[in-house]
Amino acid sequence: MSVDGALARVIRSAADRAAAAGAETCELCAARVAGEHPHLYDTGADEVRCVCGPCSVLFADDGSGQGRYRLVPRRRLRLPPVDTAVLGVPVGLVFFVPRSDGTVTAQGPSPAGAMRWEVDAAAWQRLAATVPRLAAMTPDVEALLVNTVRGLDEHWIVPVDDCYRMIALIRREWRGLSGGGRVWPAVEQFFRELTERS
Known part of the structure; x- marks a missing residue:
């Protein structure tokens, strides 16, 4: 075996x-x-x-x-705003994970779990060339977590387990078609509680 x-x-x-x-x-x-x-x-x-x-x-x-x-590493690092629009993902709450095989995935939370997109690897490489900390991310286990929903402008390098924790939070708090009154305050609280660590 x-x-x-x-x-x-x-x-x-x-x-x-x-x-x-x-x-x-x-x-x-x-x-x-x-x-x-x-x-x-x-x-x-x-x-x-x-x-x-x-x-x-x-x-x-x-x-x-x-x-x-x-x-999964423990590192969390707050970044200045990153222009992720060049990656072509049409949502404001999303995380990007570079993979060991050179691909990059984007995942955004929904009431049913994570929606997943393939990101153009060349676009990611161009972005990482302008933001060297992205190039230094550990494939598969670190993510660029972005929240530009409801006036926020949060950009973090986080362990992927933080991203899955956020997805679970959204699934738990989502009500109806629009999310209801609990989900967005819970997401905002999630981001307020993120702290940098090495």
Whole structure:
């Protein structure tokens, strides 16, 4: 059995045990995890998985996982406004993820989850040439998070788990066709609570 196959089996087994217990646990070893804990990005499933501190050490500096499992970094960096209109994505609340294969995806939240677009990789490269911090993003696990909705002008480099947390927040708070009265204040609160960290 390959290392990837064995690791995937362990992750599925741990996830099954966690679901049965109803507690948030590491998806590798099934140990309980704290409210704020590390995450792994599963490149094969395009999903973020919870891990405990000790298991996360295995994936630091591209250690284990043969590239399939990547440790999501903790870095958050506020940027000055970035002209993302050149990327051709017609929404004001979106995140852009450069991928290991050279492609770039954009995802915007909706009441049904994330809408996804492919971004012209050449347009991304031109933008990254003008904003060097974009060129330094870690593929697959860091995102450019943009919010220009309702008068905001927020631009951040964040771990992808922050983006998925935002999508979950919107799905939870959305009401009716327009989102209702709770979703946009919740999004604004989400951005107010973002803090820079290295």
